[in-house]
Amino acid sequence: MQRATLIGLALLLVGNVFSALYDVSVKWLPDDANAGSFLLLRQITSCLMLLPLWWLAGRPATNHLPLHLWRAGIGVVGALFLIMGLMALPLATVSSLFYSAPLMIMLLGWWLLGERVTAGQWLCALLGFGGILLILAPSEIGWAGILVLGAALTFSLCQLALRKLPVTESPALTLLLYNLLGLPIALIFAAFNSFAGFSWQLLWVALASNAFLMAYHWFCVLAYRRAQASDIAIGEYSGLLFIVALGWWWFDEWPGPMVWWGAALVVLPSLLLPLFARLMRADSDIKAQSGSTQ
Numbered sequence: 001m002q003r004a005t006l007i008g009l010a011l012l013l014v015g016n017v018f019s020a021l022y023d024v025s026v027k028w029l030p031d032d033a034n035a036g037s038f039l040l041l042r043q044i045t046s047c048l049m050l051l052p053l054w055w056l057a058g059r060p061a062t063n064h065l066p067l068h069l070w071r072a073g074i075g076v077v078g079a080l081f082l083i084m085g086l087m088a089l090p091l092a093t094v095s096s097l098f099y100s101a102p103l104m105i106m107l108l109g110w111w112l113l114g115e116r117v118t119a120g121q122w123l124c125a126l127l128g129f130g131g132i133l134l135i136l137a138p139s140e141i142g143w144a145g146i147l148v149l150g151a152a153l154t155f156s157l158c159q160l161a162l163r164k165l166p167v168t169e170s171p172a173l174t175l176l177l178y179n180l181l182g183l184p185i186a187l188i189f190a191a192f193n194s195f196a197g198f199s200w201q202l203l204w205v206a207l208a209s210n211a212f213l214m215a216y217h218w219f220c221v222l223a224y225r226r227a228q229a230s231d232i233a234i235g236e237y238s239g240l241l242f243i244v245a246l247g248w249w250w251f252d253e254w255p256g257p258m259v260w261w262g263a264a265l266v267v268l269p270s271l272l273l274p275l276f277a278r279l280m281r282a283d284s285d286i287k288a289q290s291g292s293t294q
Helices: 003-026 035-056 065-088 091-098 101-112 119-139 142-164 171-180 183-192 200-224 229-251 257-293
Strands: none
Touching: 003 065, 003 091, 003 200, 003 229, 035 065, 035 171, 035 183, 035 200, 065 091, 065 142, 065 171, 065 183, 091 119, 091 142, 091 229, 091 257, 101 119, 101 142, 119 257, 142 200, 171 200
């Protein structure tokens, strides 16, 4: 495995610890919380938290404003979908559905960026989407499950868009623009619900979730700039294990059998594929060496 791929995977593993903590923080919202109001508060506080980092980075500018606008627009919609899903469903169910994102990243990378996808990766994609159907159908989670899948799709598009940004662009600038340019849409979402549910508890949860989410996005920016998306997307799956553990530990949520089977179909094929590929390459090398000695 190439050094860039190993670095990308390591960065994603660290980032997914913070991603799991972000999902958990949404469960700390008060009962009367409104998803749109929480999203707006989170966007505003994110910008305030990122401004000092942008200033310390030398106040960098960008030559890719349209791309940042596009990322921010779809990103804020996906964020709202995920918040609503987390408020309505158990953590493990949301995560099992959301972790279809690496499969989407792989397929979208093939479709939009022309990245190579092997036959084994196609098989993983088919099994993974079969796992999604297994999670969705028996539990009858309806609109909430569809929203989570929509969040996974917008997340995948945002991650792939990072490949179009130069490596030299500051992560602080990328994160600041992601939150700042999404503010108008977040404002519309909150206004639609008459800015309901604002409270001090909502503010504290927003600050905590921001810290976790910004750390996750920071590691994602670094990871996806250093390696091909289809090679490191597998690292996204590690967050599922963190989520299940935290959901069981803090909220006494334990996945049902259908969620486990569905999650296995989503995760295990992609985890085992690199191992099989290495074994096949090793076997080919051994045969080649034995043939040359005869």
